[in-house]
Amino acid sequence: MKKNKLIKFIAIAVVLLFLSYFSADGKIFAAGEKIWIDTSHWEIQNSFISGGYWKSGTNTRWVDTSYIANSGYWSNNSYQVWVDTSHWQSSGYWSAENYNVLLSSGHYAVSTYNVYVSSGYTSYTWVNSGYWNNYTYSVWIPGGYQIAIEHGYWKIVEEYGWSINRQYPVIGSAGHAQWVTYYTYIWVDTSHYETRYSSSWIDTSHSQSVYVNTSHWEQRQSTCWVDTSHWETRQRSVWKDTGFYLSEGHWETRSGSHWVDTSRTVSQGYWENYITYTWVDTSYSETKKVWISSGYFADPMHGEIIVEKYPKYVFTKWHKDSVGQEACMSLGITWKVDNSLIIAGEDKRKINRIYIYEDVIRYSDKGIDKVIIYDGSVSASEEGTLDFEVKFDYAGSEESMLHVYLYAENGEVGHISFPNPINGFRSINIEQGGTDTNPDLWLGGIVYEVFKF
Numbered sequence: 001m002k003k004n005k006l007i008k009f010i011a012i013a014v015v016l017l018f019l020s021y022f023s024a025d026g027k028i029f030a031a032g033e034k035i036w037i038d039t040s041h042w043e044i045q046n047s048f049i050s051g052g053y054w055k056s057g058t059n060t061r062w063v064d065t066s067y068i069a070n071s072g073y074w075s076n077n078s079y080q081v082w083v084d085t086s087h088w089q090s091s092g093y094w095s096a097e098n099y100n101v102l103l104s105s106g107h108y109a110v111s112t113y114n115v116y117v118s119s120g121y122t123s124y125t126w127v128n129s130g131y132w133n134n135y136t137y138s139v140w141i142p143g144g145y146q147i148a149i150e151h152g153y154w155k156i157v158e159e160y161g162w163s164i165n166r167q168y169p170v171i172g173s174a175g176h177a178q179w180v181t182y183y184t185y186i187w188v189d190t191s192h193y194e195t196r197y198s199s200s201w202i203d204t205s206h207s208q209s210v211y212v213n214t215s216h217w218e219q220r221q222s223t224c225w226v227d228t229s230h231w232e233t234r235q236r237s238v239w240k241d242t243g244f245y246l247s248e249g250h251w252e253t254r255s256g257s258h259w260v261d262t263s264r265t266v267s268q269g270y271w272e273n274y275i276t277y278t279w280v281d282t283s284y285s286e287t288k289k290v291w292i293s294s295g296y297f298a299d300p301m302h303g304e305i306i307v308e309k310y311p312k313y314v315f316t317k318w319h320k321d322s323v324g325q326e327a328c329m330s331l332g333i334t335w336k337v338d339n340s341l342i343i344a345g346e347d348k349r350k351i352n353r354i355y356i357y358e359d360v361i362r363y364s365d366k367g368i369d370k371v372i373i374y375d376g377s378v379s380a381s382e383e384g385t386l387d388f389e390v391k392f393d394y395a396g397s398e399e400s401m402l403h404v405y406l407y408a409e410n411g412e413v414g415h416i417s418f419p420n421p422i423n424g425f426r427s428i429n430i431e432q433g434g435t436d437t438n439p440d441l442w443l444g445g446i447v448y449e450v451f452k453f
Contacts, residue, residue, distance in 0.1 A: 037405060037413055038295040042370055045290045051282040056275055064269040072261040079258055084249040092241040098233050106227040115220055120213040130203040139196055144189040152181045291368065301337065301349050301412040305404060305451045308332035313442045315423045317391040326391055331356075331373065334385045335406055337414075350380040353407040356388070360396035360422055369394045373402075380409055395424020398443055406453075416451040 155178045310330040319327040333356065339348045356373040373390050398421045406414040421443035 036295055036297055037415070038403070040291065040293045040295060040370075042289050043292050044287060046285060046287050049284055049286050051284075053280055053282070054277045055280045056277050058273055059276055060271055060273055062269055063272050066265060066267045066269060068263060068265050070263045072259055072263060074257050075260050076257050078253050078255045080251050081254050082249055083252050086245065086247040086249060088243055089246045090243040092239055092243060094237050095240050096235055097238050098235050100231045101234055102229060103232050104229045106225055106229060108223050109226045110221055110223050112219060112221050115218050116215065117218045118215045120211055120215060123210045123212055125208055125210065126205065127208045128205045130201055130205060132199045133202050134197065134199050136195055136197050138193045140191065141194045142191045144187055144191060147186045147188055148183045149186065150181060150183055152179055154178070155180045300453075301406075301408055301414050302341070303335060303337040303349075303406075303414055303453060305336075305406070305414075305416050305453060306332075306334040307404075307416075307418070307446060307449050307451065308334075309420070309445065309447055312444045312447050313423060314392070314420065314445065315442075316393065316395055318424075329390045329392070331388045331390055332385065333388075333404060335383065335414075337382045337406075337408070339382065347410065348382060349408040349410065349412060350382055351378060351384065351406045352380040352409050353377050354386065355405040355407070356403065358390075358392075358396075358402040358420055359400060360392060360394055361399040362394050362396060363424075366394075369396070392422045394422070396420075396422040414453040416453050418446055418449065418451070420445045 308331070314329045315327040317326040317328065321327055333354070335351060337349045337351060342348060353376070355375045357375070358371045358373065360369040360371060362369055371390065371392060373388055374386065378384060378386070398419055400419065400421050401417050402420040403415065403417045408414075423442045425442075
């Protein structure tokens with residue numbers, strides 16, 4: 001029974017080994033599973049915040065309660081009535097008068113005129129010219145010869161015998177004296193300057209421009225409107241109205257019952273207080289930082305990334321290192337794509353773009369500060385290395401994650417991530433290897449790690 005369980009366990013492990021790879025955070029990706037590419041980011045957005053309230057106020061107004069008291073009576077007596085007999089009194093006469101009328105007329109006339117047209121062009125020709133220039137020059141002619149000068153002298157041969165006392169030796173006599181001949185040589189220098197004659201061609205060829213004047217008189221025609229419009233006097237009859245309004249009438253005395261109106265207006269009222277409401281608008285525009293959650297799924301690829309980070313304890317840039325510079329983090333990324341499982345004839349995966357960022361989880365629920373470390377293209381390759389120097393503005397907890405995305409030419413993506421906390425206490429300075437205090441007080445991270453993706 002135990003043996004069967006062991007066999008099943010081994011079989012399951014083998015299947016998982018062939019169907020999946022382990023990511024940086026230990027998650028198992030099944031073969032063909034999509035990877036979520038997080039493109040979430042902060043955006044600066046403008047928003048209109050509407051608001052306001054009703055403000056009450058007290059005013060005073062007059063309430064008019066005036067009214068008309070209608071009264072009167074019927075009276076039986078005589079009364080005067082105006083009888084209007086006004087009317088128009090028509091009169092007038094016809095009168096002949098002259099008036100002017102503008103008669104529009106004219107015709108088109110063709111006129112001929114001469115115009116002087118200025119024209120021409122410049123013609124360029126090449127003129128071959130030149131002359132021979134005769135000149136003399138001196139040439140040094142080295143030369144000379146040797147003269148041999150013959151010299152001779154008697155050479156006395158010291159011998160025993162009778163020839164010792166010979167005072168004047170004789171040539172060829174008994175060999176007791178010998179005429180010796182020798183030569184000396186004298187160099188006779190005949191070097192001298194020699195005047196020679198030569199000629200050279202002086203080329204004066206040049207480009208010559210000639211302006212060809214083609215100006216001329218040209219006869220042209222134009223058409224113009226000849227306006228013959230004129231005023232013409234005509235006669236018409238006009239009615240001269242001399243009518244007038246005759247205002248007249250008379251008073252008549254009539255008898256009978258008529259109403260005598262004694263109505264009157266009674267003026268009265270009072271002041272009252274009333275409440276008014278005015279809308280006070282407190283709306284305003286606000287610019288704020290908004291976190292936009294976005295991303296997409298992409299096909300995974302496999303390989304490894306070597307991360308080298310220094311120092312182990314990363315601090316914000318507000319700290320100073322041992323030489324007084326702002327604290328920073330050195331980051332080295334080396335990648336190698338695993339192309340061992342590609343199908344025959346399929347192109348190898350090559351990385352041509354890299355995106356590296358860290359989500360710094362700030363303390364006191366102040367949100368996420370996204371620090372873009374690198375987002376750009378690289379030369380397409382299966383292997384490569386990039387080095388960075390990063391400074392952080394805010395401290396982040398151990399949940400702060402650094403992400404590395406590798407993008408291949410065919411659209412596939414490799415991704416790893418690891419925790420990278422940022423220390424933010426302002427009361428310390430940093431030595432070369434970290435802090436000069438107990439490192440257990442500070443949040444550390446990886447220094448060297450190999451990740452599979």
